[in-house]
Amino acid sequence: MNKVSAPHGLQQASTPIGTHAGYMPGFGNDFETEALPGALPQGMNSPQKCNYGLYGEQLSGTAFTAPSHQNERTWCYRIRPSVKHSHRYEKIDLPYWKSAPNVVADVTSLGQYRWDPVPHTDAPLTWLTGMRTMTTAGDVNTQVGMATHVYLVTESMVDAYFYSADSEMLVVPQEGRLRFCTELGVIDVEPQEIAIIPRGLVYRVEVLEGPCRGFVCENYGQKFELPGRGPIGANCMANPRDFKTPVAAFEDRETPSTVTIKWCGQFHETKIGHSPLDVVAWHGNYAPCKYDLKTYCPVGAILFDHPDPSIFTVLTAPSGQEGTANIDFVLFRERWMVAEDTFRPPWYHKNIMSELMGNIYGQYDAKPKGFIPGGISLHNMMLPHGPDKNAFEGGSNAELKAEKLDNTMSFMFETRFPQHLTDFAGKEAPLQDDYIDCWTDIEKKFDGTPGVK
Secondary structure: OOOOOOHHHOEEOOOOOOOEOOEEEOOOOOEEEEOOOOOOOOOOOOOOOOHHHOEEEEEEOOOOOOOOOOOOEEEEEEOOOHHHHOOOOEEEOOOOOOOOOOOOOOOOOOOEEEEOOOOOOOOOOOOOOOEEEEEEEEEHHHOEEEEEEEEEEOOOOOOEEEEEOOOEEEEEEEEEEEEEEEOOEEEEEOOOEEEEEOOOOOEEEEEEEEEEEEEEEEEOOOOOEOOOOHHHOOOOEOOHHHEEEEOOEEOOOOOOEEEEEEEOOEEEEEEEOOOOOOEEEEEEOOOOEEEEHHHOEOOOOOOEOOOOHHHHEEEEEEEEEOOEEEEEEEEEEEEEEOOEOOOOOOOOEOOOOEEEEEEEEEOEOOEOOOOOOOOEEEEOOOOOEOOOHHHHHHHHHOOOOOEEEEEEEEEEEEEOOOOEEOHHHHHHOOEOOOHHHHHOOOOOOOOOOOOOO
16 A cells, blocks of 8 residues: 655554545545544544544534535544634735636726736745636625636745635646645645645645646635536546545644635735644545546537537536536546537537636647647637637538547636636736637638528
8 A cells, every 4th residue: 555755744644544645535425534543533523532632623614504415514633723723813915816806997808818828937936926816706705706816836835824714726737746735634736637625724735846837716605516417327527436535644843834814805814833734633524635637537429419518517516506507617638529410629609607718738629729738718608709710610521530539638617607807817917819810710601502511
């Protein structure tokens, strides 16, 4: 069995039963894990005295009275209760990290936009200082909507920690490798993987291999879950066993530390004298996880036509309106194209949902030129979009044999809310001013002669 080295003093379970390389498989499971034998109480949550002099504490991700199938909480057994990780707060400014509502008067969000990759700079950047907000949607104060970010990270956080009271964070690396040292364990993540960090969970981000760049979907609303498969049945798409949750790991370090909290779109800082990553054991279903996008099994048409792109949904965050998501996370990866007498690329459409796409690697079939790895496109709600001329002509005239769509991995953050551009997205990020012209040379082909195609 592989053992995971304990980074920066983190102590982990040395022989985690039922785990793979320091992780436990499953999505939404009721996990239990301990870094010291006997640290986890059995048969009860809150004994009068916990072993090792630990404190019992519950972290609730839903209301206490949420339906049982939605209720999420984790019991933590920690060296200090988290009230010791909180002191007087002072507001700080992270000028590039924005929250909704954030409507900029002199930036037009109505349009079809595409950006080249946000470039690295010579400035040293951490997870906090390197976050660059591209769009916001909804309202962080009422816990609806989202924000999308690009992160540029060159340096590890040292004796510095963070948590968001506003949001769950979906992290999509595109370049470099990161380590998330969280209260509940350690997650290493690299391109073609994602990580999910729950609202309220304290963590530190370290650079394993840099510089690092990637995308973040900040989810203000109900947390991500697996989509219902309907008539697809029990298998394919994202399977629960491929999600990995870390085993318990803890730090017992007495050192001056800073904890930064994001709360209602504002950032606050507090000083403490120790590491807050001190959970020795835990059990519950509210925990961080990672997922290997290469394990996503796409499904599609095997005779003619093709389904809506929602068939490629990896995760969905419900809105309360049945069938309409606060956010969908959609993956376009390698797959076979086999449909007969069918225009195979994505078709032209207007959509009630707003779509922000990012390219992890390779080439996207609807835009074979200009949408490069690390790039972003935005098609806001009810704005038409679709293939450029080359993609349309190729899809209309190709020999329809079985074809492997290869060397491609792009994703979409889709929301029911309009996405508003930030100042950074509208004025500083490398916007492709000519993107809207990609449809200019599409020709009128209409011929009223009966039977003409």
